[in-house]
Each structure stands twice: as C-alpha cells, then as structure tokens.
Amino acid sequence: MPTITAEHVAGYRAGTWRLDPTHSEIAFSVRHLAISKVKGVFEQFDVTVVAPENPADATVEATIEIASVNTKQAQRDGHLRTSDFFAADQHPQMTFVSTALHAEADGTFVLDGNLTLRGVTKPVSLTGEFGGITVDGYGQTKAGVEATTKIDRHDFGVSWNAAVEAGGMTLGDTVTITFDLQFVLS
Numbered sequence: 001m002p003t004i005t006a007e008h009v010a011g012y013r014a015g016t017w018r019l020d021p022t023h024s025e026i027a028f029s030v031r032h033l034a035i036s037k038v039k040g041v042f043e044q045f046d047v048t049v050v051a052p053e054n055p056a057d058a059t060v061e062a063t064i065e066i067a068s069v070n071t072k073q074a075q076r077d078g079h080l081r082t083s084d085f086f087a088a089d090q091h092p093q094m095t096f097v098s099t100a101l102h103a104e105a106d107g108t109f110v111l112d113g114n115l116t117l118r119g120v121t122k123p124v125s126l127t128g129e130f131g132g133i134t135v136d137g138y139g140q141t142k143a144g145v146e147a148t149t150k151i152d153r154h155d156f157g158v159s160w161n162a163a164v165e166a167g168g169m170t171l172g173d174t175v176t177i178t179f180d181l182q183f184v185l186s
Contacts, residue, residue: 004055004103011133017049017143017183024181026064030153031172033164040071040080042094047181060098060111062179067092084160091118099123111147117156124149126179141185148178 044065128147
C-alpha cells in the first residue's frame with residue numbers, strides 16, 4: 001500500500017480535529033433471518049484525530065458508549081445491552097485506536113487499528129473515503145470522512161443466536177460498522 005501524503009488529502013491541515021457530533025454518525029448492520037438487515041446507531045460517541053505534518057503519522061481514537069445503542073425498537077435495544085450481546089453493564093464502551101494509515105491506488109484509505117468490544121481487543125481495518133476540508137459559515141475549518149469495517153461478532157464474544165423454524169439462524173455472524181464523521185480543527 002502506498003504511504004499517505006498531504007497530496008492525497010486536498011487542503012490537508014495539521015492539528016487536532018475534534019468530532020462535530022451533530023454532523024456525525026456511527027452505525028451498524030447485521031443480517032436478520034438471512035433475508036434482510038437490522039440497522040442501528042450509537043447515539044453517544046467521541047472521536048479525535050491528531051494530524052501531524054506527515055499524514056501517515058495521524059492517530060485516531062474513538063470511544064463509543066454501548067448503552068446508547070438505538071435500533072428504533074426499545075425491546076431489542078434493551079436486549080442488545082444485556083450479556084447476550086454487548087454486556088453494557090460490564091463493558092460500557094467500545095473503543096478504536098489506530099495503528100497505521102495507508103492510501104489505496106483508487107483514492108480510498110485504510111485505517112488499521114485495534115477495536116475493543118466486551119473486553120476483547122482485535123485488529124481491524126477501516127476502509128474509507130476522505131470527504132474533504134472546508135470552512136463553514138462560522139469560520140470553522142471542517143473535515144469529513146466515511147469509513148467502514150466488517151467484524152465477526154463471535155470474535156468479540158457476541159454469540160447469541162436462535163434457530164429459525166424454516167431453517168437457518170436469526171442473526172448473521174458478520175457485522176458492518178460505518179463511521180460517517182465530521183470534524184472541527186481545534
């Protein structure tokens with residue numbers, strides 16, 4: 001993979017980039033009954049990017065409050081907070097800490113890092129697209145990024161499932177996590 005440089009990021013600015021939570025979302029989806037997907041979001045999270053002069057040395061840290069899960073169905077959300085899934089009482093946060101950043105030939109990027117969920121830490125790679133840098137109507141320098149990763153929920157101890165009468169299982173094993181984030185240069 002090519003090393004990411006300032007040329008890969010039009011308007012690149014070194015500094016600390018703080019999350020703009022009103023213009024950001026962390027979402028997930030998982031196959032349900034093998035025929036559709038259940039989707040949800042986490043309502044409370046924080047992400048910080050520290051961007052030094054060399055973009056390849058940038059670091060990203062994210063903290064997601066598990067109890068803030070929202071699938072638009074209160075009973076399901078309550079079940080997701082239990083030990084069958086997230087065990088929010090024992091493990092109130094999911095975290096991501098980056099370890100490397102690379103550019104792809106097609107202009108996308110790969111952000112490698114460690115994801116911790118339910119006390120289990122595993123390496124993951126987020127593949128994404130940099131949306132750009134601009135100055136908003138209030139004079140704030142903003143940046144946008146979208147990145148996605150897929151995890152096997154069993155790797156993190158999330159193994160609950162139930163057989164379906166017609167065959168198969170209620171839930172798929174692969175969970176897609178999408179970060180759609182906007183940042184403010186501080």
